[in-house]
Amino acid sequence: MTIMPRQKILRLILGDQLNEKHSWFKTPDRQVTYVMMEIRQETDYVKHHIQKVAAFFAAMRAFAKRLGALGHRVVYLKLDDPKNHQTIADNIAYLLHKKKFTHFEYLLPDEYRLDAQLREIVEKLPIPHQVADTEHFLTERQELEKFFAGKKRFLMESFYRWMRKRYNIMMDNQQPVGGQWNYDQKNRQAYDNKMPIPKPLLFKNDVSDIDRTIRKNRVKTFGEIVPEKLIWPVTRDQALALLKAFVKDGLPAFGTYQDAMTAKSWFLFHSRISFAMNTKLLHPLEVIETAVNAWAKKKPKISIQQIEGFVRQILGWREYMRGIYWSLMPDLASMNYFKHATALPDFYWTGETRMNCLRMAIEQSLKHAYAHHIQRLMVTGNFALLAGVHPADVDDWYLGVYIDAIQWVELPNTRAMSQFADGGLVATKPYISSAKYIHSMSDYCETCEYDWKKRHGDMACPFNSLYWDFFARHRKNLQNNPRVAMMYRVWDRMDRVAQKEILKQAAVYKKNLNQL
Numbered sequence: 365m366t367i368m369p370r371q372k373i374l375r376l377i378l379g380d381q382l383n384e385k386h387s388w389f390k391t392p393d394r395q396v397t398y399v400m401m402e403i404r405q406e407t408d409y410v411k412h413h414i415q416k417v418a419a420f421f422a423a424m425r426a427f428a429k430r431l432g433a434l435g436h437r438v439v440y441l442k443l444d445d446p447k448n449h450q451t452i453a454d455n456i457a458y459l460l461h462k463k464k465f466t467h468f469e470y471l472l473p474d475e476y477r478l479d480a481q482l483r484e485i486v487e488k489l490p491i492p493h494q495v496a497d498t499e500h501f502l503t504e505r506q507e508l509e510k511f512f513a514g515k516k517r518f519l520m521e522s523f524y525r526w527m528r529k530r531y532n533i534m535m536d537n538q539q540p541v542g543g544q545w546n547y548d549q550k551n552r553q554a555y556d557n558k559m560p561i562p563k564p565l566l567f568k569n570d571v572s573d574i575d576r577t578i579r580k581n582r583v584k585t586f587g588e589i590v591p592e593k594l595i596w597p598v599t600r601d602q603a604l605a606l607l608k609a610f611v612k613d614g615l616p617a618f619g620t621y622q623d624a625m626t627a628k629s630w631f632l633f634h635s636r637i638s639f640a641m642n643t644k645l646l647h648p649l650e651v652i653e654t655a656v657n658a659w660a661k662k663k664p665k666i667s668i669q670q671i672e673g674f675v676r677q678i679l680g681w682r683e684y685m686r687g688i689y690w691s692l693m694p695d696l697a698s699m700n701y702f703k704h705a706t707a708l709p710d711f712y713w714t715g716e717t718r719m720n721c722l723r724m725a726i727e728q729s730l731k732h733a734y735a736h737h738i739q740r741l742m743v744t745g746n747f748a749l750l751a752g753v754h755p756a757d758v759d760d761w762y763l764g765v766y767i768d769a770i771q772w773v774e775l776p777n778t779r780a781m782s783q784f785a786d787g788g789l790v791a792t793k794p795y796i797s798s799a800k801y802i803h804s805m806s807d808y809c810e811t812c813e814y815d816w817k818k819r820h821g822d823m824a825c826p827f828n829s830l831y832w833d834f835f836a837r838h839r840k841n842l843q844n845n846p847r848v849a850m851m852y853r854v855w856d857r858m859d860r861v862a863q864k865e866i867l868k869q870a871a872v873y874k875k876n877l878n879q880l
């Protein structure tokens with residue numbers, strides 16, 4: 365009888381792979397050791413918000429502890445551990461050599477960068493390796509590309525309908541429950557004080573130790589933190605509690621006010637579960653099912669427009685953006701359709717601007733590492749696009765500032781959707797607006813030093829002249845787009861003197877972006 369040598373397997377868990385329901389963790393196995401690592405490779409590839417780094421490390425530490433409690437063997441390398449070699453490649457090489465592992469396994473990373481790196485690492489390994497799925501997403505990496513094969517545009521709506529049918533979410537014999545797929549028209553209300561804004565469930569995670577380590581090791585970060593009270597969920601129990609709180613308090617008005625912005629609240633009726641989902645503490649299907657079940661039970665309180673609006677975000681937008689990422693990478697990361705080259709204004713890092721909408725959105729981003737979707741798209745993103753900021757600068761800011769920012773979801777949202785740098789594969793027209801939209805969807809203009817009604821002259825709102833200047837300077841790229849043709853007709857009919865004044869005003873503002 366031949367005796368098989370005992371296998372010793374090393375399994376890598378990345379910081380956004382905290383899915384305790386994964387089949388890897390079904391039963392503890394003494395032949396398997398899991399490794400998790402806090403590394404400079406990940407803290408330094410972009411400048412991150414301090415809360416983002418702290419929340420990732422706190423969630424990773426809690427996950428390692430949880431695995432240990434479930435009986436799994438875990439090696440956890442803290443940032444300042446002398447044995448930590450600070451890159452995945454070096455740590456893996458060190459552990460394989462030191463502990464004589466016979467096999468190496470990892471979970472499919474969500475970022476192109478890490479995917480390439482891990483493939484390179486395993487190619488050079490002297491031992492066998494295996495890759496497993498994260499069992500998190502509802503579509504395969506390349507599925508969206510196949511779905512849209514041969515199409516010029518990737519329309520989210522058709523993908524979303526297909527996903528509803530495929531997962532049988534709110535369906536009745538292949539037709540949407542309620543008879544409509546889309547309630548967007550009803551879901552575009554400004555906040556009118558009719559529904560009280562819920563009190564947020566904020567956690568008080570003490571991350572002082574992590575905060576000290578980050579600072580002692582001179583990791584470059586920005587933004588604010590109260591290290592004794594990190595508000596973000598770092599365990600599955602906390603993530604579930606946040607989901608429960610949202611379903612009870614936010615969901616009943618989610619759809620109605622999903623595009624609203626107000627100085628009264630930094631999150632309104634939004635769920636704030638993106639960090640929990642992106643680290644995989646929560647599974648998208650359990651989020652959808654929890655919300656749909658609540659709707660089914662409390663129909664008069666939670667109307668169909670609310671639940672449909674929410675399901676669309678996760679079953680539709682989130683999976684769609686991931687598919688876009690994998691079908692357009694690596695090219696997406698360098699696309700710049702408008703050839704924009706301006707540097708990101710300094711106030712994105714400080715919030716010091718007289719433009720109230722930008723000040724509010726940026727200040728809360730620096731304070732909480734969070735802004736809701738319409739602030740990201742129609743305030744900070746809108747302004748960067750109108751001002752002609754280089755998409756690489758815009759990406760670095762979004763990737764650094766938000767608690768939920770991981771490249772697979774940040775990049776398609778920023779470069780493609782918000783900056784139109786893909787030339788319109790994702791969005792059918794650039795997401796830009798003048799002050800009129802911001803005024804109609806928020807109360808920011810009421811207390812702003814600028815006048816939202818003025819296009820030029822003293823304290824004219826910068827969004828107005830920059831808006832028309834954008835159309836004028838990108839005429840070649842845009843005039844044949846049927847979705848914006850109307851704006852060119854308005855511009856062409858405008859009085860010549862007014863046009864000249866607007867462009868003159870825009871030129872002054874573009875020259876003095878940092879002083880706005």
Ligand SMILES: Cc1cc2nc3c(=O)[nH]c(=O)nc-3n(C[C@H](O)[C@H](O)[C@H](O)COP(=O)(O)OP(=O)(O)OC[C@H]3O[C@@H](n4cnc5c(N)ncnc54)[C@H](O)[C@@H]3O)c2cc1C
Pocket residue numbers: 633634635636637638639641642677678681682683685735736737738740741745762763766768769770773774775777778781782
């Ligand atoms: C310029 C820009 C950059 C963005 N960067 C990120 C990012 O780095 N990480 C990230 O998770 N989201 C990003 N988004 C999408 C969206 O703004 C956030 O998911 C959302 O604001 C997170 O807050 P929430 O959990 O309260 O979301 P809610 O409004 O409560 O929505 C529920 C969930 O739906 C999902 N979702 C909603 N919209 C999108 C979308 N467009 N793409 C993907 N998922 C979506 C998220 O998982 C979110 O948690 C970005 C959007 C824009 C316009």
Ligand code: SF4
Pocket residue numbers: 718719720721722798799802803808809810812813814815816825826827
């Ligand atoms: S007036 Fe202009 S700058 Fe001020 S809040 Fe309104 S849109 Fe923003």
